[in-house]
Amino acid sequence: MRVLVDVTHPAHAHLFRHAVGEFRERGDDVRVVSREKDVTTAVLDAHGVDHTPLSRKRSGAAGVAREWATRELRLLRLARRFGPDVVVSRLNPAAAHVAAALGAPNVVFHDTEASGALDRVTLPFADVVATPEYYSRDLPARHVRYRGFHELAYLHPARFSPDAGVLREHGVDPEEPYAVVRLVAMDAHHDHGSEGFSPGAVRDLVDGLGEHGDVYVTSEGALPADLAEYAAPVPVDAMHDLLAFADCYVGDSGTMPIEAAVLGTPAVRYDPLDSEMGNFRALADRDLLASTTDEDAAVATAVDLVADPDAGRRWRSRRRRLLADHVDVTAFVVALTAEVADR
Missing domain, CATH: 3.40.50.2000 (Glycogen Phosphorylase B;)
Incomplete structure (x- = not known):
């Protein structure tokens, strides 16, 4: 055809x-x-x-x-x-x-x-x-x-196996703790009326996560000067490897929290629009995604997860159950x- x-x-x-x-x-x-x-x-x-x-x-x-x-x-x-x-x-x-x-x-x-x-x-x-x-x-x-x-x-798993080697090639140690932060431009048709994370919340997020390991920030736009040192160092085709080995993901994106969740990475989604979407509810019901309309709560939840040494094991177990019937x-x-x- x-x-x-x-x-x-x-x-x-x-x-x-x-x-x-x-x-x-x-x-x-x-x-x-x-x-x-x-x-x-x-x-x-x-x-x-x-x-x-x-x-x-x-x-x-x-x-x-x-x-x-x-x-x-x-x-x-x-x-x-x-x-x-x-x-x-x-x-x-x-x-x-x-x-x-x-x-x-x-x-x-x-x-x-x-x-x-x-x-x-x-x-x-x-x-x-x-x-x-x-x-x-x-x-x-x-x-x-x-x-x-x-x-x-x-x-x-039939399509993707995380590659620790590609992370090491770009200066990321997958065996050391780190978190991934995603900031979107909020200019898509479904983002109308949203401002995403405020600069103050982003600063609190980076500082709080940074107390427990490295922080890598990925953004649709250019990062401000005070966040430039946190820019994710991996190429676009290694972003899922970065997510897979992370101790936590947090962001205001719609796609990346689902990616993190199905990879078994503890995931926090800030949803300023309070959008009722079935995918997010399904993952929240399986305790694979924490979703909130309060940016301060999103920051606090993410910091709590990176401080929890058992969070990764819980998410991986939940992921196995998810994959078994999808x-x-x-x-x-x-x-x-x-x-x-x-x-």
Whole structure:
């Protein structure tokens, strides 16, 4: 089959990269298109995924509108030449609209309830929408639920084994205590109205965690001068290795707390929007994720976890139970895509 995969965010690059490899091993003809946002293209490059950038992230409502109009036109031109049997994407209006225009089915992988207008301009054009079973809403397109998380497409043990050697190559000792902090730009459509961690809370977090080991900070934007010494020293393709060996993760990201949790790393999520999302509830119910709307509570919880010598053992035990009844999501992506394309 001829598969067109649209990747517009770093998390989507990880979600689909193993599936792209499996499609190609099957002998399928695959075309990947990308977007220059954060480290999206760097992730694809680091993992050897050939791709064609179609647009660059713009700021402001007018900039976003221009970018997506341009992206949709470029994607339509490329897709007409390629002639896909199926289009695979995350929640992406350009992919859905182009697939509909060409009469090709669009398989959408979706896990964010707080997606608002993006749902309304994308889902009516999709043929199948696949979500984790914990997704709390019913959707207008054919809705398929599976027992898993997007992050298990690339962090399931069948897909990922942490590499201590790559950390040592970049000056991180995996046998020494350390914590990972993630700060996001809070400019995505689902982050509207949020400011993320305040500078004061970040300082308290770094100082408190630093009493128990090294602290590595990763950020969507440039770190302020007073935090530059804490910048994570590993390349983008080693970030999951860094997470896997960490004593604690804390941040205001949506993706990285789930990554930490499914890796068995004690995880704290600061959620300033108080977003009711099924994935986070499912992990909290399994005691794999602490989620709070209070930044001071997030700081205190993270510091308590790094001070607790038994926390890592508890999380690893809970992770084993989680993996026992959840699927390899890449295998599901490939199977569902093939099923839809063959109709």
